[in-house]
Amino acid sequence: MSYFDQIVAFGKEHPIQAALYASLFTWGLTAAGAALVFFFKKLNRAVLDGMLGFTGGVMVAASFWSLLSPAIENSPGEGFIKVIPAAFGFALGALALFGMMDKWLPHLHINFKETEAEGVETNWHKTTLLVLAITLHNIPEGLAVGVLFGAASTLVGVEQTEMIIAAISLAIGIGIQNFPEGFAVAMPLRRQGASRRKSFWYGQLSAVVEPIAAVLGALAVSFFTPILPYALAFAAGAMIFVVVEEVIPETQRDKYTDIATLGFIGGFIVMMSLDVGLG
Numbered sequence: 001m002s003y004f005d006q007i008v009a010f011g012k013e014h015p016i017q018a019a020l021y022a023s024l025f026t027w028g029l030t031a032a033g034a035a036l037v038f039f040f041k042k043l044n045r046a047v048l049d050g051m052l053g054f055t056g057g058v059m060v061a062a063s064f065w066s067l068l069s070p071a072i073e074n075s076p077g078e079g080f081i082k083v084i085p086a087a088f089g090f091a092l093g094a095l096a097l098f099g100m101m102d103k104w105l106p107h108l109h110i111n112f113k114e115t116e117a118e119g120v121e122t123n124w125h126k127t128t129l130l131v132l133a134i135t136l137h138n139i140p141e142g143l144a145v146g147v148l149f150g151a152a153s154t155l156v157g158v159e160q161t162e163m164i165i166a167a168i169s170l171a172i173g174i175g176i177q178n179f180p181e182g183f184a185v186a187m188p189l190r191r192q193g194a195s196r197r198k199s200f201w202y203g204q205l206s207a208v209v210e211p212i213a214a215v216l217g218a219l220a221v222s223f224f225t226p227i228l229p230y231a232l233a234f235a236a237g238a239m240i241f242v243v244v245e246e247v248i249p250e251t252q253r254d255k256y257t258d259i260a261t262l263g264f265i266g267g268f269i270v271m272m273s274l275d276v277g278l279g
Contacts, residue, residue, distance in 0.1 A: 004168075011152060011164040016218045018164075019149035022171035023142050023214035027207045029175040030138075033182025034203025038196050043187035046256040051180035053260035056247040057267025058177040059141070063236040065275040066170040067144055070151070070163065071232035089230035093237025097140070098245075105132055133246065134185050134206035140238030141174045142210030146217025147231045153218075154225045169278040173271040178207060 011018040071086040106122040106129055122129075148167035152160050186203030190196060221231050251260030 007168060008161060008164050011149060011167065012160060015149045015153040015222065016215060018167070019146040019214040019218035020211055022145050022149065022167065023211040026141065026145070026171055026175040026178050027204070027210050030178040030182035030207035030210075031200075031204035033179040033184075034186040034200045036183045037186040037190050037199045037203065040187070042191060043183065045254055046259050048184055048187070049251045049254065049256040049260040050263035051184050052247055052251045053263025054267035054270075055137075055177045055181050055184075056243045056251070057264040057269070058173050058271040059239045059243050059247070059267075060264075061268040061271035061275070062144065062170055062173055063239045065272055066148065066166050066173075067232045067236035067239075070148075070166060071229040071236070074151070074232070075229040085229035086233040089233030090237035090240075092230070093140070093234035093239075094241040095237075096234070097136070097238045097241040105136065130185065130188060131202045131206050134181065135209055137181070137242050137246065138178075138207045138210050139213050140235055140242060141178075142213030143217040144235035144239065145171050145174065145210070146214030146219075147221050147228075147235050149214075150218035150221030151228050151232065153222045154228060165278050166275065169274040172278075173274050176270065177267060182207070 007018075068086055068090065071089065072083055075082045075085045077084075103118070106118070145167060148163060148170060152163040152167065155163055182203045185206050186199040189202055190199040194202070217231065217235070221228055248264075251257065251263075
């Protein structure tokens, strides 16, 4: 049995633990990216925009290939009836991020001025606001990984194997985009005068919510099987909201919009290839 087959077998037997380990992997790559702050003094703005674009491409591709498509496949009925759970869950996920977090939690997008902070008014430091913004990115990512592993526990046979492989490919894709994301958080903090240690700490801390969200997502689907298509679409809606509301605007603040766009295309291709190739 190959190493990959062993991972799939473990995911079948221990979906909650698999969700935890997969999200710890994505968190670890965030920390690895943030650790680059110890070796570089500054980050070229073109590189930053390209990284952010890549992140957006991965998230959009994952939203369809890994989440929305399985949500529709696992919904009962035919025609418009079959798409209702996915449509409802997708809208709910986007609205949850919009109402409960984006408009309530104080945060500041990368590349934005401190006067452009969003959420309720606060006197929190700019560093804290930046970390909270990236934390918003990571909640739906962790949730998506957890929901897929949790979904596998409700299936059997080939469908279960396919869901586990989808979860693994999603974790790999998110991990890949988390590496530059960790760097993209740590370097602006360093540029603002924070020490290398502090920049690294906050850079990796932004992804600490991923294991928490992953375990909660896996538990929810495991115990409440009927919510599976809704939960998959919910994670997709939250991720798309993050891309449109935060990631894309962050790449459009300077003259490197073309690089950001190409980064987006590259991220989409990588995630699509992972999902289809491994599946």
